[in-house]
Amino acid sequence: MALWGVAVLLGAAVLGALLQRAGAATRIVYGVCLVGCLTILGTASYHLLLASDAPQTAQLPVGLPWTGAYFRLDALSAFFLVLVNLGGATASLFAIGYGSHEPAPGRVLPFYPVFLAGMSLVLLAHDAFSFLLTWELMSLASWALVVAHHHEPDNTRAGYIYILMASFGTLTLLLAFGLLAGPDGGYTFDAMRRADPVMPGLVLLLVLLGAGSKAGLAPLHVWLPLAHPAAPSHVSALMSGVMTKVAIYAFVRVAFDLVGEPSWWWSMVVLAVGGVSAVLGVLSALLQRDLKRLLAFSTIENVGIVFIGLGLALAFKANGMAAVAALALTAALLHAFNHSLFKSLLFFGSGALLTATGERDIEKMGGLIKGMPLTAFLMLGGCLAISALPPLNGFVSEWLTFQAILLSPQLPQWGLKLLAPAAGAMLALAAALSAACFVRAYGIAFLGRPRTPAAGRAAETDRFSLAAMATCLALCVIAGILPGLLIDALSPVTQALTGARMPVQTTMSWLSIVPVAESRSSYNGLLVLLFITVSTLLTIEAVHRYASRAVRRGPAWDCGFPDANPATQYTADSFAQPIRRVFGEVVFQARERVEMPPPGSAQPARLTVSLRDLVWDTLYAPIAGGLAVATEKLNQLQFLTIRKYLSLTFAALVGLLLAVAIWR
Amino acid sequence: MALILGLLLQGVQMLLVLALAPLLLGFTRTIKARMLRRRGPPVIQPYRDLLKLIRKEAVIADNASWLFRASPYMIFAATWVAAALVPTFATGLPFAWVGDLIVISALIGSARFFLALAGVDIGTSFGGIGSSREMLFASLAEPAMIMIVFTVALVAGSTQLSFVAAFMQESAGLRVSLGMALVALIIVAVAENARIPVDNPATHLELTMVHEAMVLEYSGRHLAMIELAAAVKLLLYVSLIGCIFLPWGLAPAGSAAPAYATGVAAYVGKLLLGSFLLVLFETSIAKMRVFRVPQFLGAALMLGLLGTLLLFVSRSF
Numbered sequence A: 001m002a003l004w005g006v007a008v009l010l011g012a013a014v015l016g017a018l019l020q021r022a023g024a025a026t027r028i029v030y031g032v033c034l035v036g037c038l039t040i041l042g043t044a045s046y047h048l049l050l051a052s053d054a055p056q057t058a059q060l061p062v063g064l065p066w067t068g069a070y071f072r073l074d075a076l077s078a079f080f081l082v083l084v085n086l087g088g089a090t091a092s093l094f095a096i097g098y099g100s101h102e103p104a105p106g107r108v109l110p111f112y113p114v115f116l117a118g119m120s121l122v123l124l125a126h127d128a129f130s131f132l133l134t135w136e137l138m139s140l141a142s143w144a145l146v147v148a149h150h151h152e153p154d155n156t157r158a159g160y161i162y163i164l165m166a167s168f169g170t171l172t173l174l175l176a177f178g179l180l181a182g183p184d185g186g187y188t189f190d191a192m193r194r195a196d197p198v199m200p201g202l203v204l205l206l207v208l209l210g211a212g213s214k215a216g217l218a219p220l221h222v223w224l225p226l227a228h229p230a231a232p233s234h235v236s237a238l239m240s241g242v243m244t245k246v247a248i249y250a251f252v253r254v255a256f257d258l259v260g261e262p263s264w265w266w267s268m269v270v271l272a273v274g275g276v277s278a279v280l281g282v283l284s285a286l287l288q289r290d291l292k293r294l295l296a297f298s299t300i301e302n303v304g305i306v307f308i309g310l311g312l313a314l315a316f317k318a319n320g321m322a323a324v325a326a327l328a329l330t331a332a333l334l335h336a337f338n339h340s341l342f343k344s345l346l347f348f349g350s351g352a353l354l355t356a357t358g359e360r361d362i363e364k365m366g367g368l369i370k371g372m373p374l375t376a377f378l379m380l381g382g383c384l385a386i387s388a389l390p391p392l393n394g395f396v397s398e399w400l401t402f403q404a405i406l407l408s409p410q411l412p413q414w415g416l417k418l419l420a421p422a423a424g425a426m427l428a429l430a431a432a433l434s435a436a437c438f439v440r441a442y443g444i445a446f447l448g449r450p451r452t453p454a455a456g457r458a459a460e461t462d463r464f465s466l467a468a469m470a471t472c473l474a475l476c477v478i479a480g481i482l483p484g485l486l487i488d489a490l491s492p493v494t495q496a497l498t499g500a501r502m503p504v505q506t507t508m509s510w511l512s513i514v515p516v517a518e519s520r521s522s523y524n525g526l527l528v529l530l531f532i533t534v535s536t537l538l539t540i541e542a543v544h545r546y547a548s549r550a551v552r553r554g555p556a557w558d559c560g561f562p563d564a565n566p567a568t569q570y571t572a573d574s575f576a577q578p579i580r581r582v583f584g585e586v587v588f589q590a591r592e593r594v595e596m597p598p599p600g601s602a603q604p605a606r607l608t609v610s611l612r613d614l615v616w617d618t619l620y621a622p623i624a625g626g627l628a629v630a631t632e633k634l635n636q637l638q639f640l641t642i643r644k645y646l647s648l649t650f651a652a653l654v655g656l657l658l659a660v661a662i663w664r
Numbered sequence B: 001m002a003l004i005l006g007l008l009l010q011g012v013q014m015l016l017v018l019a020l021a022p023l024l025l026g027f028t029r030t031i032k033a034r035m036l037r038r039r040g041p042p043v044i045q046p047y048r049d050l051l052k053l054i055r056k057e058a059v060i061a062d063n064a065s066w067l068f069r070a071s072p073y074m075i076f077a078a079t080w081v082a083a084a085l086v087p088t089f090a091t092g093l094p095f096a097w098v099g100d101l102i103v104i105s106a107l108i109g110s111a112r113f114f115l116a117l118a119g120v121d122i123g124t125s126f127g128g129i130g131s132s133r134e135m136l137f138a139s140l141a142e143p144a145m146i147m148i149v150f151t152v153a154l155v156a157g158s159t160q161l162s163f164v165a166a167f168m169q170e171s172a173g174l175r176v177s178l179g180m181a182l183v184a185l186i187i188v189a190v191a192e193n194a195r196i197p198v199d200n201p202a203t204h205l206e207l208t209m210v211h212e213a214m215v216l217e218y219s220g221r222h223l224a225m226i227e228l229a230a231a232v233k234l235l236l237y238v239s240l241i242g243c244i245f246l247p248w249g250l251a252p253a254g255s256a257a258p259a260y261a262t263g264v265a266a267y268v269g270k271l272l273l274g275s276f277l278l279v280l281f282e283t284s285i286a287k288m289r290v291f292r293v294p295q296f297l298g299a300a301l302m303l304g305l306l307g308t309l310l311l312f313v314s315r316s317f
Helices: A002-018 A025-050 A075-101 A111-124 A128-149 A153-181 A189-194 A200-215 A224-230 A233-258 A264-286 A291-318 A322-357 A373-386 A393-406 A414-446 A453-457 A463-481 A483-489 A491-498 A525-546 A572-587 A614-639 A642-663 B002-035 B045-055 B066-085 B101-121 B125-156 B161-171 B176-192 B220-245 B257-283 B290-313
Strands: A056-060 A069-073 A551-554 A591-595 A606-610 B058-061
Touching (some): A025 A069, A075 A111, A075 A491, A111 A233, A128 A153, A128 A224, A128 A233, A224 A291, A233 A322, A291 A414, A322 A373, A322 A491, A373 A393, B002 B045, B002 B220, B002 B257, B045 B220, B058 B220, B125 B161, B176 B220
């Protein structure tokens, strides 16, 4: 049934290729995509909620000869299908309105449905061959969307780096599946589950590299802040909110399902990488002016948080603590789900701002809450959710992760005992910094006075975009106040992967969530929301009844010296300056240099800030430099005489034969 | 019947918190004045200030948005709910399980989020500088708070304050990790409430100011809500320290009326003690430069992390 939905999406791709000249083409194609996504969404949620104990399988006679392609819908696939197609459906709804601003729809329409179909197929694939094929389909379709606006100078470079990293990721996944399949070549996932994997630790590291490069784990994240913002905003939302989750699915599928029993040291690697990504991602996000780049860096942070949860789950699973492993895995998957919701919302909002002001730089916005009140309200909800503030959904998953960390002193290994609290501290730091990051983004873009004339003229976005954002926000609120429903829906997944499930949450009094026992910890988002609402209303009522209701509008006070020039406002860079100074001097080697003109000179003083990307400089630049040197040297091979070629061939043959002889 | 009594107690706690918060502030100001050998305002001055403020008209900048007008109520409500979740005179109130210590810290974070947004709403430099510095301090104080929560929760086996307080009453004893958590919590409380040496609540128009810079554009009833929220926040931190580290006198669930009376008396005593110690600390230390504050808060973060690590090594620390 889910495959039919994929077929609808592929049909939409054909439509997109055929219809690109017609005016209504965008609406038709995105409308069909919406239908396709909703079909898969319905099937998957039915499966997850009601029929999770009976996996559906299908075998299609496509792919390699005499093998066929295997597809399977089980609880894990169904959960991620829900996530992906929820994101796909809202993005398609958004694009029905937003897509009409697209200058060249022919570059977007054919690839967008293929991208959606590719992501769903990865989740359904049940053998290594179809997995890798659909994984590449997803990568290539998204690459085509990244370079859709290839006239902008940065986008070509973004596309180049993206396709390099994507190829690298697929290569490592290919090697990982090769090790999993073993010498017999059991390429179906069923065969891999039965077989004892060769070198499982290496498989895990390869999958961490492959899936991690797609998900944006540090230090493999360099492509992500370049590529995600380059695509049209609804595609950015899909890449950031949804495609990274497909990568997380790949990791979960291999590490928790295919590879068998984990070793405890795997979780050390995963925890460390997750913690570093979380902090590095949010610190980088804090320093960005480009709203879409900021959101892309914040994706790295959230993927890091998910991997902290996954690392804990691996640690608990390796030590046979199934119940706690279920808690940590639930926290990680819930955070993946929550992140897809609010990140889509925020990217939609950035798209709406882009069409309204023509800008992605928040320093050229300001005061948009007046021209775009509805977008401003919806974006405020998204910012609250991503900053992990109660009663919205981002808080719930981080709270659950903290609860899992609090149970980790029971782990016997010393390395984990030391790393788990450190990961907790990094998670707390990332959460606090992300609040700072989104106060800055929202405050500079929406509040204050318009910094450019274009920002002053901005008008509200269209109905479809607003509907898509409102859907996301409503889901964020529901997931925040009724997380017990989601936790219970995740129980078949954790049951299958860790052999345990969290206690049933929907029967708790007042729909609280209680991860272990009520004497340990509990949280009730519904009542928190209710209390805040009631106390706000009571306060407003009391103030309006007993206090003066008079309001006088006047010029801003500003200590008596208000300046009408909007350039005197605090800018995004000045907002980030204290944090740059405290954290950036180490992490980014941030240096500030002030050039004061000599006395009497009329020249302005200049403040120059230099930042270094240490990951790029220490890891990627040497590789790129080494490659350049090597190609320069090897280039000489092109200009040899025929005699030298022949002797080279002969020498190679002799060398290979010798190697075989020695090997035997 | 038990439910009605419970709800009643919960309501009493919410009103008690609200009623005592300006008193705590007034008491603090009076003792501080006495320590500086001034006579100082009467203890009830904060109530008079609040009354004066809510009677005045609100002057709002021309370009203020709806968020500017809504924020004071959001800030106040979030802080009030957070304060109502901290056990003051009794444990095991019917809604104590709504949120644990992490939720309380996050609710304060929500209030701060709106306060910082309100600071940049008018588009003046003072508001921006206040918000920017507030978020810097918060980005260190919040993780420090979480680490303190970890330490306390690992000792008590719960993040739920009622259970923590009950555990501390019975069987905590002296522990190295708890000592570290106490010092860290005091540092966080001082920073979060914009007290000396982090910020000076008594000054205006100083380049070092943080909290006052954010609320510079507020007046009338809006300012009253923010001032009241700040008072409630101070009370919250004093109650929090009292409930975790001085849990004596807290009435357990279902006790008789005298126990509750003792609880209230003990609570007022703790508030007075807390405010006296705060003043003693404030008068004996000078205000810090802004960029020294991250080191001060970093010490709290490290103490919290160290306490947590010790407990991961052995439960007996």
